[in-house]
Amino acid sequence: MIPTHAVAIRDFTKRYGSFEAVSNLTLEVEPGSICGLLGPNGSGKTTTFKCLIGLTRPTSGTLEVEGASVQPETFETLAYVPERSALYEWLTVADHLEFNRRSYKTYDAKRANELVDLFRLERKKKVGKLSKGQHTAVALVLALSIRPRILVLDEPASGLDPVFQRSVLDLIIDAAAGGSTVLFSSHQIGQVERAADRVAILKNGKLIVDGTVDSLKGSEKVVEAIFDQAVPAVNGLASDPRVRRVERSGRILRAYVKEDSDGIARRLSEFSPKNVSVLDLNLEDIFINAVGGDIPMVKGDGA
C-alpha cells in the first residue's frame, strides 16, 4: 500500500529532563512536496529532525517515514543533512564520496561528480581545510548523490554565499520536481517562501502555524496607510473585529486585516493619508506575526 504521507509526525513530544523541547507536534508532509520548517533558535526544529530519523528517541508520539518508523533500510532512500557538520575532517572529499559509494546501492557517481563540480569542490582536499559553506556543500553532495525519495535538510544553505544559496534552492526544487519529498528548515525566510509548498512554524516546541504558503499568504491582508504628518489617532481600529493587529511606525500605519480589507482601506482613507494600499502578506510577515508574541495558531487552507 502506498502511504498517504511521505512524512507523518503525530502527537510528538520530546522532553530533556523537565524541559519540553517539542510539545505534541503533529505534521504531515505529502509525497513530492517541499515543506519548510521555520522557527526561532531553540524552537525544536533540529530535535524534530533528529527524532524523525532516529538519532534520538521521542518521549511520546509517532514519527513515520513512508508509513513506517525509520529502520536502517529507510536510509537507502532517505538522506539527511545535519545543521552542524558531521563530516570527517581528516578525510578528503573523494574519501567521503567513496564512503557513500560503498554505503548505498542507490549511489549515483555521475550525479555526485556533477554536484562536486557545481559547488567547485576540490576532490583531493581534506574536509578539515574546507570553509563552513563548503562543509555544507559536501554534505549536500553526499545527500543528493543517492537520489533520495525523502530529503531532510537542517539549514541546508548555512554558510553558503548567495550564489550557492540559490543553487541549493534550485536543487531542492529540482529534487521535488523529480518526485522527492523535501523537509527542510531555514532561517532564510525568502528561501522558504520561494521553494516551499507548505510551511510550518514552531515556537517553543509548539506548532503555531501550518499551511500551504499560498493559503497562509492569502489568510490576511495588510492595509498600509502613509501620512504626510504623524499617524493620527484612528479610534476603534485596533478593536475592530476585522483587524488582528495594528502597527504604527513614524508616518506609516499598518493594519493586519483578517477580512474586508477594502472596508478598512476606505475607513483609513477618511483620515486623508498620502497613500493607502492593500498588500498581500509575505512569509516574513507571517513568521514575525507568529513568533513575535503569544499568538494563537493560524490554520491555512489545506492545513
Added chain:
Amino acid sequence: MSYVQFLRLRKSLTIYAIILGGLFLIGLAVGHSPSTIFESDGSHTKQSMTSLPLSGLLFFAGWCAIIFATVVSTSLNKEYDGVEMVWTKPIARERLAASYILLDLAAIIIAFLFAAALSVLEVASFGGLKYLTVDSRTVPTLVIGLGSAIMWYGLVQGLTAGQRGRGSMLIGISWGAAFCLILLAEVTRGINQPIHVLATIVNVFNPIAYFSSYSLSNFGAHESPVLPQALAGTEMRSILTWTIGLLGCAAAIAGWKRLEA
C-alpha cells in the same frame, strides 16, 4: 560500511609500523656496534648466549599489541562527533559497531604479529636465529599477551562506546590506574594483607595483572602474584583475558545502540 574505520586503522597501523620500524633500525644500529655484534657462527659473540626464548619476543609483541589496542579502543566513542553521518547509513547500528570491533580486533592481531615478526627479524639480523627456541612459555605468552590487549580494548570500548566524548581521557586514566594497581598489589604483598587482597580483586579488571607475571615481579611464573589465587593460574588467566575482552566488546555494542545524538 565500515570503510572509515578501515581508513582510520590503516592510518594507525602505518604510524605503528613506522615507530616499530624506527626501533628496528635503532636496534640494528646498536646491535651491530662492535661491543654487541654476534659472530656469524655464533661461537665468538661478545655476549655469551646459549638460547633465546621465543616467549621473550612474544612478550615484547604483547606489550606492543597492548599499546596499539588502547590507542584504537575508542573507535566507537570517536564516531560520536560524526554520528549523524554513520547513523544515517542503511545498516543497523549494532552491525556497524560489530564491524568496527571486528576490524579493530583484526588490527590488534596484525599489530601483535608485526611486532613479533620484526623481533624475529631483528634477532635474525644479528645471526641469532639459531638460538631462538620455542619454550614452554611461548603459547601462554601468546595467548595471554594477545588476550590482555583484547581485554584492555574491550574494557575501554565497553566503557566509552555509550558515552559522548572523553574517550582519550579514559585511555590515559586506564594506563595510570593499571600501573598503580599493580604497584599497590606488589608492595602490599606480605606487608598489608587486607589491602593486598583488595588490590588483587580490583586487578581482575586490570589487563596488566594477567600479563605481569611474565614480567614485573616473577618472569615466567605460572601464577600471577597480583591476582586472586583462584584466578592466578595460566589457564584461568588465558580464559579470563579473552572472556572479559569479548564481554567488553558486547557491552560496547549495547551501549552504542542505546546512545542518542
